[in-house]
Amino acid sequence: MIYNVPFLAVVVLIAIGAYALLFKRNLIKIAIGLTILESGVNLFLITLGYREGDVAPIYTNLPSGRGMVLPVPQALTLTSIVIGVAVLALILSLIIRIYRKYGTLDSHEMRRLKE
Amino acid sequence: MALETTGGYWSPVIWLAAFIVAFLISYIIWGMGEKKHAKGEQEKPFLSGMEEPPKEEVHIRAENMYWGFTDTLRGYYDFMKKIHTGIINDYVLWFLGMATIFFIVVILPEVFK
Amino acid sequence: MNDWIVTNAPILIIATPLFAAFLTPLVDRVSKRGRDAMVFVATLITLVIAFILAKNVFDNGLVVYTLGGKSVGLTLPSGYHVPVRIILEVDGMSVFMAMISTLTSFVGLLYSFSYIKGEGSGKYYTLFLMMLVGMLGMEMTGDLFNLFVFLEILSVSSAALIAFYARKGKPLEASIKYIIISSLAALFVLFAIGLLYGEYNLLNMGALAGEISSEATFTFTTQIAFILLFASFVLKAGAAPMHMWLPDAYGEAPGAISMVLVAATQASLYALLRVCFTVYSMAIDASTIGIILISLGLVSIFIGATMALIQINMKRLIGYAAVAEIGYILLAIGVGFFELAKVGGGGVISEYGLKALQGGVFHIFNDVLDIGLLFLVAGAVIYVTKESNLNKLGGLAHSMKYSSIFFIIGMAAVSGLPPLNGFASKILIYESVYKVSPITSIIAILASIFMLAIFVKIFHSVFMGPKLSEFATCKEAPKLMLGSMAVIAVIMIFFGLFPDFVVNNIVNPAVNALMNQAGYIGSVLGGV
Amino acid sequence: MKSEGLSPIVQTIAGILFPMILIFSFYVIMHGHLTPGGGFQGGAIGASAVVMLIVAFGAKNIEKKIREEKLSAFESIGGVVFIAVALLGLVMASTFMSNFLVGDIIFGKIPPFGSNLGILNSGGILPILNLAVGMKVIGGLSAVVLVMALASKEEKNDI
DSSP states (O other): OGGGHHHHHHHHHHHHHHHHHHHOOBHHHHHHHHHHHHHHHHHHHHHHTOOTTOBOSOOBTOOTTOOBOOSHHHHHHHHHHHHHHHHHHHHHHHHHHHHHHHSOOBTTTOOSSOO | OOEEETTEEEOHHHHHHHHHHHHHHHHHHHHTSOOOOOOGGGGSOOOTTOOOOOHHHHSOOSTTTTHHHHHHTHHHHHHHHHHOOOOHHHHHHHHHHHHHHHHHHHHHHHHHO | OHHHHHHTHHHHHHHHHHHHHHHHHHHHHHOHHHHHHHHHHHHHHHHHHHHHHHHHHHHHOOEEEETTOSSTTOOSOTTOSSOOSOEEEEOHHHHHHHHHHHHHHHHHHHHHHTTOOSTTHHHHHHHHHHHHHHHHHHHHBOBHHHHHHHHHHHHHHHHHHHTOSTTSHHHHHHHHHHHHHHHHHHHHHHHHHHHHHHHHSOOBHHHHHHHHHSGGGOOHHHHHHHHHHHHHHHHHHTOGGGOTHHHHHHHHSOHHHHHHHHHHHHHHHHHHHIIIIIIITTTSOHHHHHHHHHHHHHHHHHHHHHHHHTOOBHHHHHHHHHHHHHHHHHHHHHHHHHHHHHHTTTSOOOHHHHHHHHHHHHHHHHHHHHHHHHHHHHHHHHHHHSOOBTTTOOOOTTTOHHHHHHHHHHHHHHTTOTTSHHHHHHHHHHHHHHHHOHHHHHHHHHHHHHHHHHHHHHIIIIISSSOOGGGSSOOOOOHHHHHHHHHHHHHHHHHHHOHHHHIIIIIHHHHHHHHOHHHHHHHHTTOO | OTTSSOOHHHHHHHHHHHHHHHHHHHHHHHTTTTSSOOHHHHHHHHHHHHHHHHHHHOHHHHHHHSOHHHHHHHHHHHHHHHHHHHHHHHHHSSSTTOOTTTTSSTTOBOOOSSSBOOOTTBSTTHHHHHHHHHHHHHHHHHHHHHHHHHHHHOOSSOO
16 A cells, blocks of 8 residues: 555645646646646656665665666656746746736636637 | 549649630620720719718728628527637636546446446 | 768758757857848758658658667667667658648748847747757657657747737737646646556557557556547647637737647647557547547537637637638548548558548648648738738738738638649548538538638738728738748649649658558567 | 845855855766766756845846846857767767767766766766756756846836
8 A cells, every 4th residue: 555655646736736727716826736737747757667675776886786766757757847847937937927917817817818 | 633532533723724714705705795884973873862981981890791690690609709718727627628528438438348 | 971861861850950949049149140041041951851851751661760879770779679769750641740840930930030020039030940849859759758848849939939929918828828738738648658658668659559559468547548648639739629729829929930830730630640540549449539539620610610700800710710620630530540440450441531531631731831821911911000900900902912812822722612722632521521421521511611701701801992091001011921921822722733643642651651550660669 | 236135144155155056066967977966957056056146136236247148148058069969979970869979088988887986987978968958957047037037026117
């Protein structure tokens, strides 16, 4: 059971992220929700590669006799984090601009492009 | 030369040739028509004596171009305008909703098979 | 030298725009004209490489390129049964899409030389090239995670370009909607990649297809991964109920970017086809997916056409027309997939199923050209009159003669009038879709006539009518804009007059590549 | 000078700490192929040093010293170096981004298999790629934070 806890954490994180994206009206909260969802997916990728009782995949002074965790999901997660930073920077700078132009951060008021 | 489609074939060059021939024939017939074209007073449209308004005001703007059509479908268009809310949360709702519909349609019969 | 380019074409086509994108800020500090020249040359080289690569793929089939390997074709390093490195896998379909992307970007670049001035232009060209890199990367790569990375590059750079006119409020709103929806869809793609990696310990699409197609190792999680991939790429392709970001984004983007965005949406459509036809092919319940695609197509056509009628903003209206055009493609692809399901991957597909696929793939190219030309004309009108509200426009044909001629060509093509390319692909779709069920064909034809009505509305209210006082001073669009419109119009007329040439030489290899899953798997797992 | 930024004590300490953090960031970048780290993480540490300066001295003063164009130029130099090294792999060896420095003098030593103390002089083109990515991330992230800091201060005029 103990090894399924990370996957439960992934489900909880994605649920929180989706909740924020669906129901929160404040744009910054939507951006935070997206980041939470992204960290959920990253956690999922990391726990995929876990093997019981193994060490991080680094050869430098590796304790002898210990196996290694899968390195590929960690590389995927690293790239996903880099992309997450870029997307979040873009979203936040857009929010700064939108606040100045629209005067509000409420997604229900920010809808000049509607029908 | 021709594009084979299911029901037959489509060759635009032959179609174009036929179109040009038909166009020439109709141009000739049009040419044989009345040359004299009433000038001056007769040319003006008869608006029961009213003065013809300047062209700018008469030009039908885009909004009321298909007024009749959009008005009859008033119910449908109001509904469509209501759906396209333009709020981010609704966009996400549509996406997650469609994902669950795909899930139900494709996966559930698999489970109960 | 020549065969060096041919063998390394798959990576050179991505590396050149990437190199130029990083070089632009440096050259920009030196001289503006030097930067324009460099960007122009880079896009031209990419276009030439795309055609060289196309020639190579059409002649000797699928091309595999291993990044960092000892030799180009070394997909399985000694002693491995599983491809390890990033492998670019270029078959008929990806080359078909690469031609579309490079051609659209080249013409879009010509177009944007004429109206992108001022201090922000350096960043505009960097983002423009990054968008090209994203599209080409998605179309070239054979690695699922690499597809995700290029999808993100494409989304971020196009979101930044949509918000290029940051002084106005609406582009910002359109851009934030686009980026939030795109990154959400990309996260779902990443989650699906995680599921597939957890299941098969593989990331390469060819090797994955091999594992998935064998009944023994096809599990429930793989189906969930398919649903996530399918839903995300259908959203990014702009199909019906999830289409609402598309008119916002197309309506508010700068002139040339709307056209390049159409090609970007087709790149996501390509990714959808790759997932459906190659990675999963017959493992999933293909006939249900076919029916889903057909219904998505019909709903897209219906919503796209009806919503386009009531629009007031010119580019937003063309955006809804683009949704309808994507509906046609999805309809045709859905019928093709439905027929493929009946026969089961191995057998020969029925005659009208093949015609439907040909019509759908041919319509991808036509759609990009037609909608692209209309966006270019709309951009020219907005550039000249600074007004995009259709109610205020009028009588522009007096001063903008050539643009109105190009608009007529674009209008005739989009609504499928006979001599032009729109009709060639739509006739293929109508007749083959009719075999599945007449209603679909009826709706498709009606919507096509509806589209004609919509564009007549624009033509009348924008170009016809008396010369309005407020537009008396405006003159024709700059030469470069007209030149790029002319390039697209010439290609459209050529496609319209000789559709059989185009279908046999360009579309058929793409369709055969789509249906040839075994070849795709074999070339990676060394069975080629 | 005193219009924004924190108290002089913080500013002087920030001035002292800045080079140290940069050295640590360079260390993390260059040991990317041995210990956890590499281009992005090291670059992020470097960018945090620049952000520390922005907080301490205020965005406007920093803008005078480190202009945004310089940062984006620094960033694109990193990108150009990355692609150039990868293309060199194509020209010199067989395919794009292939490791042509293995067995060479610079970074070419091949470390023994299994647990070892880690030889800095190994890893072929990896350290160079790490350095390029590090430059790119330092330039990029600090430019992003600088511009966002400036943008949020601009209440009056619209840039």
